[in-house]
Amino acid sequence: MSAILSVEHVGVRFGGLVAIADLHFDVHAGEIVSLIGPNGAGKTTAFNVMTGFLKPSQGDVRFRGTSLRDRPPHAITRLGLARTFQRTSVFPDDTVFDNVMIGLHQMGAASGRVPFLDALLGRSGAGERQLRVRAEALLDWVGLAARAYEKAGGLAYGEQRLVGVALALATEPAMLLLDEPVSGMNASETRVFVRLIRQIRERGITILLVEHDMPMVMEVSDRIVVLNYGRLIAEGPPDRIRTDPAVIEAYLGQGSAARQAAAAVQEAAHA
Amino acid sequence: MNRLLLLALLAGLGVLPLALGANPYLLNALIVTGILTIGAMSLNLLLGFTGQLSLGHIAFFGIGAYVSALTSLGFDVDLGFGLRVVHEPWPAAVGLLLATVAAGGCGYLIGRLSFRVRGAYFVIVTISFAEVVRLVALNWVELTQGPLALTNIPAITLGLPGLGMWTLKTKLQNYYLVLAVGTLCYGVIARLIGGRFGRAMRGLKENESLALSVGINATRTLTVVAVISAAMAGAAGSLYAHYLRIIDPDVFLFATTVTMVIMVVAGGKGTLIGPVVGGLLFGLLPVALRPVMAPEAQWIVYGLVLIVILFVMPRGIVPGLSALLGRRQAQSVPALEANPAVQR
Numbered sequence: 253m254s255a256i257l258s259v260e261h262v263g264v265r266f267g268g269l270v271a272i273a274d275l276h277f278d279v280h281a282g283e284i285v286s287l288i289g290p291n292g293a294g295k296t297t298a299f300n301v302m303t304g305f306l307k308p309s310q311g312d313v314r315f316r317g318t319s320l321r322d323r324p325p326h327a328i329t330r331l332g333l334a335r336t337f338q339r340t341s342v343f344p345d346d347t348v349f350d351n352v353m354i355g356l357h358q359m360g361a362a363s364g365r366v367p368f369l370d371a372l373l374g375r376s377g378a379g380e381r382q383l384r385v386r387a388e389a390l391l392d393w394v395g396l397a398a399r400a401y402e403k404a405g406g407l408a409y410g411e412q413r414l415v416g417v418a419l420a421l422a423t424e425p426a427m428l429l430l431d432e433p434v435s436g437m438n439a440s441e442t443r444v445f446v447r448l449i450r451q452i453r454e455r456g457i458t459i460l461l462v463e464h465d466m467p468m469v470m471e472v473s474d475r476i477v478v479l480n481y482g483r484l485i486a487e488g489p490p491d492r493i494r495t496d497p498a499v500i501e502a503y504l505g506q507g508s509a510a511r512q513a514a515a516a517v518q519e520a521a522h523a
Numbered sequence: 524m525n526r527l528l529l530l531a532l533l534a535g536l537g538v539l540p541l542a543l544g545a546n547p548y549l550l551n552a553l554i555v556t557g558i559l560t561i562g563a564m565s566l567n568l569l570l571g572f573t574g575q576l577s578l579g580h581i582a583f584f585g586i587g588a589y590v591s592a593l594t595s596l597g598f599d600v601d602l603g604f605g606l607r608v609v610h611e612p613w614p615a616a617v618g619l620l621l622a623t624v625a626a627g628g629c630g631y632l633i634g635r636l637s638f639r640v641r642g643a644y645f646v647i648v649t650i651s652f653a654e655v656v657r658l659v660a661l662n663w664v665e666l667t668q669g670p671l672a673l674t675n676i677p678a679i680t681l682g683l684p685g686l687g688m689w690t691l692k693t694k695l696q697n698y699y700l701v702l703a704v705g706t707l708c709y710g711v712i713a714r715l716i717g718g719r720f721g722r723a724m725r726g727l728k729e730n731e732s733l734a735l736s737v738g739i740n741a742t743r744t745l746t747v748v749a750v751i752s753a754a755m756a757g758a759a760g761s762l763y764a765h766y767l768r769i770i771d772p773d774v775f776l777f778a779t780t781v782t783m784v785i786m787v788v789a790g791g792k793g794t795l796i797g798p799v800v801g802g803l804l805f806g807l808l809p810v811a812l813r814p815v816m817a818p819e820a821q822w823i824v825y826g827l828v829l830i831v832i833l834f835v836m837p838r839g840i841v842p843g844l845s846a847l848l849g850r851r852q853a854q855s856v857p858a859l860e861a862n863p864a865v866q867r
Contacts, residue, residue: 303736325735335736343729354726357719358738380718416733423737 256281256427256458257302262311264297271297272482274311279427284449284459286469289479290502295462296338298479299431303335304328316426330358334425338432341416344405348396351404351415352387355422359383394418394448410441417448428452430461434468446472470494478502529796533706540698549810550694556806557701558763561708563786563798565755568712570784571792572721573748574728578646579653581780583626583753587760588770589660589667590625591618592676600666615679619761626757627750634749639742657775672771679765697766704762708755713795715751724748789832791839800840
């Protein structure tokens with residue numbers, strides 16, 4: 253099994269604040285890996301480094317052997333590494349269908365390298381039809397066909413997430429990074445989403461996800477990487493992570509207010 | 524249906540001068556309005572479709588005017604260090620071409636310079652650029668005659684060798700030239716925003732991070748838009764110079780940029796026809812008001828009209844009207860049929 257993505261000793265500092273320190277892990281082709289950790293652990297920062305939105309202070313990220321250092325986000329996407337966003341995952345003023353058409357941007361590039369000349373000369377005619385067929389197929393696949401002609405900004409939260417996934421898939425990625433994809437979804441939406449993640453993997457796409465929903469993470473992941481205060485504190489399959497003392501401490505804190513509160517509640521229940 | 528409406532508008536503008544008869548005052552107002560409308564269309568390409576406000580848009584217009592005028596007048600300038608540049612007059616049509624290219628080139632520089640930072644910075648860079656260019660035009664007297672103005676600019680001559688040549692001296696001829704260039708610019712913009720390139724622009728405007736993440740190159744896309752926008756403004760400036768046949772540094776007045784912004788915003792930024800509607804309205808409003816009130820009062824009405832439009836239709840006339848029409852249609856047609864997804 254070869255690593256498709258290697259995070260190599262990445263460190264990120266914002267002034268004096270260390271957001272990530274010496275983060276080092278691999279994701280293998282075909283895996284579903286989750287990146288978890290308490291709030292502020294540096295998960296989204298790590299995502300931003302991997303996708304070129306943030307330059308690491310040290311270290312490097314390699315994707316299929318290529319260094320991502322000094323590559324802007326759009327160039328990284330073209331290498332086959334796509335992502336979704338935590339909050340705003342759609343182009344709000346366009347229809348869902350047009351969202352996916354925008355997402356198919358690089359697919360249109362096959363017809364010519366100069367999009368604005370294509371536009372002027374009307375060279376995009378045949379390619380346009382193909383793109384439309386593709387967009388429809390993609391919307392069908394993620395289950396948004398019925399919403400195709402609604403404004404994306406007016407959709408329910410969970411559906412906007414699906415649009416975000418469709419947009420990322422439109423770039424034909426080899427690997428997909430999902431930033432808290434099920435936050436704000438109800439239980440049944442989450443179940444549907446887990447099925448979708450598995451289907452994406454079946455298409456041969458490697459998945460790395462950041463998520464707070466622990467049951468979902470435990471269910472879907474092959475492997476889990478745990479961060480706390482910007483450091484990697486544990487790594488392994490879900491069963492091992494569930495019982496790892498360092499992870500439990502990170503989430504509940506030793507002798508922390510949360511743990512005392514939990515104990516107090518238990519005592520009260522016994523009494 | 525939309526296309527029909529457009530053709531009707533074009534046909535209407537085509538026969539308008541015939542309907543007006545030989546009224547030089549009205550024809551002049553129409554020509555200047557047409558030229559400013561082309562400027563507004565080019566501004567809309569940046570402001571409406573990418574969200575970047577160029578408050579120095581008049582710089583490209585003025586550069587086009589001066590480049591075109593100097594190309595067709597010729598000049599003899601001492602650059603110092605014993606360098607002397609002499610340029611013999613070329614045909615005015617070549618001036619129009621060079622004006623487009625030169626303004627486009629300036630658009631490229633400004634785009635490259637400022638799209639790394641965007642937003643407010645772009646506004647500031649464009650304002651400063653316009654001011655610098657104005658000062659050059661004002662003070663480089665040897666080249667531009669400064670405040671004395673460039674005079675005797677030749678009219679544009681069109682034609683093919685062997686077929687005959689026409690020098691566009693009359694107002695009527697200039698009217699049709701402006702209409703033709705305006706239609707061409709409209710066509711170019713419509714083509715641009717209709718396809719893949721237009722989607723990239725919309726994506727960047729609505730959600731830049733997301734657009735980057737689907738592989739859209741922001742700097743390149745915005746720079747291309749800036750070049751095309753500036754080139755169109757330059758062409759408009761050239762038409763202006765060869766129509767008025769005299770230009771001075773006042774073509775760089777900030778107020779003209781503001782007029783263009785008003786045309787775009789009132790008509791509906793980010794719509795194709797918006798700047799045309801806004802341009803015709805605000806370009807011809809003074810003509811309509813002139814018989815009934817003094818110039819000072821006209822300005823007040825001008826402002827009032829703008830406020831009322833934006834109060835009633837905050838997104839501009841065209842989006843406002845189409846929303847109104849859409850609502851009426853939705854009322855008469857059952858909601859299910861209006862939704863193509865359900866239809867299928």
